[in-house]
Amino acid sequence: MSHVFSSAQALLAAEGLDLGHTEWLTISQQRIDLFAEATSDHQWIHVDPVRAASGPFGACIAHGYLTQSLANLFMPQLLIIENMAMGVNYGSDRVRFPAPVKVDSRVRGSGQIIRAEPLGDAVQLTVRITVEVEGQARPGCVIDTISRYTFNPICE
Incomplete structure (x- = not known):
């Protein structure tokens, strides 16, 4: 279930909010192969199931950056910004890969708003x-x- 925000004030008040979980997604070998093709990262631990079976993980694993990029898929499943004039991805503060994601694993996103700051007419x-x-x-x-959102004026 997505949380819906339609104003800067609502976002600012949401600091600390637990956003819940997304639906599960299976990480298929096809998804891994497509990511390898898009990034030219064809390391055998990702794309060679035969060799990877006898490697350190016992199977192919998703690229760390593939796993990271799922944040872009999960964000709109966790929060919806309505009445937005513009939103931009500003970057990230920290990224960690605590455990490998093996092929055919199911993953889901969970989220928490850890900081909401006014930034001129926007909210970071x-x-x-x-x-x-x-x-x-x-x-x-x-x-x-880290995202920055500006909102359309609310007409009453």
């Missing part, structure tokens, strides 16, 4: 996205995303 929002891996104690990725 830091959301911690944790990419949970089903059946694993440690997540595949934890990233503090």
Whole structure:
């Protein structure tokens, strides 16, 4: 269930809010291969199932940056910004990959608004996205995303 925000004031008041979880997503070999093709990262631990089976993880694993990029998929499932004039991805503060994400694992995102700051006419929002891996104690990725949102004036 997404949390909906339609004003700067609502975002600022949401600091510390737990955004819940997204639906589960299976990380298929096809998704890994497409990411390898897009980034030219064809390391065998990602794209060679035969060799990876006898490697350190026992199977192919998703690229760390593939796991990180899922934040972009999970964010709009966790929060919706209405009445927005513009929103931009400003970057991230921290990214960690505590555990590998093996092929055919199911992952989901959980989120928390860890900081909401006024920035001129905008709000700078830091959301911690944790990419949970089903059946694993440690997540595949934890990233503090930073976005900036400006809103249209509210007409009454």
